[in-house]
Amino acid sequence: MLSLNHVIDKIKQVTTARKQRDGAGTPPRIVSRAEHNISRKVISPSALKVLYTLKDAGYDAYLVGGCVRDILLGYEPKDFDIATNALPEQVHQLFRRSRMIGRRFKLVHVRFGRNEIIEVATFRAPPEAENQQDGRIMQDNVYGTLEQDAWRRDFTINALYYNIADFTIVDYTGGIADLQQGLIRLIGEQRVRYREDPVRMLRALRFKAKLGLALESVTEKHITELAALLKDIPPARLFDETLKLYLSGQAVQTHQLLCQYGIFEALFPQTAACLQTEGHEEARRLLMGALENTDRRLQQGKPVTPAFLFAAILWAPLRQRWLQLSQKMSDMPAIQRAAGDILAEQIQLVAIPKRFSLVTRDIWTLQPRLARRQGKRAFALLLHPKFRAGYDFLALRAEAGEPLQALTEWWTNFQQASATEQAEMVKNLPDAAPAKRKSRRRRRRRPAAKKPE
Structure with a gap:
């Protein structure tokens, strides 16, 4: 007999999978400026410049992902990522010191000074079937709406958008509630999402160690079962992920x-x-x-x-x-x-x-x-x-x-x-032990060739 919690998890799983598939769902939760602790004072001046440049050019611009999550939890973000409805080529034209990167999904990196990079991504739509192989997304340059982008992200706590236009937070997936409950929840059907990108398993464990949050039961369930999928990830990408795992300050716990x-x-x-x-x-x-x-x-x-x-x-x-x-x-x-x-x-x-x-x-x-x-x-x-x-x-x-x-x-x-x-x-050191010398095999001399008579 199924427990009530299991039934609830299953309902949420089916609901989020359906929403992820078609990009349609209930209206998002809008968290007003008075209800959250994100201030422009804690946002990188470079990120603010990118946000306002996009906004003034007539585009939507949002802080998204780990930086929003970390500020809400009281941490200082290391990176600031931005999501927009502007296409990569349009973003690239707005910033002199920028370059387009990525094959699987095009991004724009806007550089400030020597070391600071602000990453700008266009809203994504659900992946097309022809761009998938064995469940993995091989190419992902399909652009969509803010809502579609939210349901495409990995975890609910990473799908929170800070709107520079009115300083509100837009939450389609229940990320605010999960943060309040201390949960890491994968968006969509877990086996499908892990197969799309097995690195999500590494990210789940890294967030658990870094943020002190708990893995939601269904999110946790398939990690051990699907760990072998990591062998299909390019070794260079796994190197980068390994550094994030071990060099984030929680190496022992991770x-x-x-x-x-x-x-x-x-x-x-x-x-x-x-x-x-x-x-x-x-x-x-x-x-x-x-x-x-x-x-x-x-x-x-x-x-x-x-x-x-x-x-x-x-x-x-x-x-x-x-x-x-x-x-x-x-x-x-x-x-x-x-x-x-x-x-x-x-x-x-x-x-x-x-x-x-x-x-x-x-x-x-x-x-x-x-x-x-x-x-x-x-x-x-x-x-x-x-x-x-x-x-x-x-x-x-x-x-x-x-x-x-x-x-x-x-x-x-x-x-x-x-x-x-x-x-x-x-x-005063004792004499070094004599090095072992390999015995050499004597080479046999060939008998001299007979002179012709």
Whole structure:
């Protein structure tokens, strides 16, 4: 027998799916300026300039999405997105410093200064059948009305529109009510919407961790079941989404949610396979330590490099492969080959650009080098451009329980010592173990050719 809540959820699901399909429904809820806390004082001056330029040119212009949601919840938005009935070409003509981007759906980026970009999107209509493949939307340049655009968005809390014309909020999907109840609700029929764009599963978990909201039961239901759909998403897009997941200030909580719903296994199968087996306790602690450190640095306003994050996430399979190869070759060639193997497999799912993967490799290959300090090696390593990252990773390994405390302490003291003290520290080191030399096979000489008689 179905529960009342289940019946209510099913009714809402069917209703929103029908509204999403035909763009018709009940009139929106209009929240007057006196009823909400959004003020132009908390909106980026650049976003206001874009809104007023569109309005003065005779177009509708709305702030939409995460910036509206965050302000209503009391957070400071990082980005400001705008929705309009102006076509991309018309928006582009209004702003000198703008460019059109996107294949799947055309957008206009309006640039201010060096770093600020305001994204402007034209209202979308429901996708046409010929632009879909296996449920996924492949092309989406079908423009529509404000109402159609609202029902096309992913979550109700992201479908709220701030109207610059009269400072009201337009709510077609019940986003205000869901914010008040602390719910993340997917718009439309969940399986269909997740298949249209599987990245919505990542966004749902990111919002849960970031905003402290709960997943509505039907929205939550299909995430674990459909996690494998992420393999069809372009690896470059998953790289961008991974950075949002882990570099938003809630890396620890987000990671726990990714593991709970089977998403981490879909993104990082090599690591997931290692961490699910015995003998990887240090690697588990290292990863959590790295994520805690990431959150702490972001809270302190310090920079975080994705290279260090990926070095920690992929350390378990890297270390396993390194130990396997070390049975056949010396440490340095073994770790170099292991790094190549692990990264080559990982980028098939989550593309890691070379500017980060090369640093990740440096962090890994510095680990065996930091154990060899005799002669001039310690002084040379101090000058390595990625020494600090390699040393921090060594310290993280020691904190996680690997037997590296003495080595980490030595390097900590070496960096703080005077030149004379450094020379003495190196002098007091035990002699390095002789390197293994591969036995060379003797080449047989060919018998000399007989001279013709």
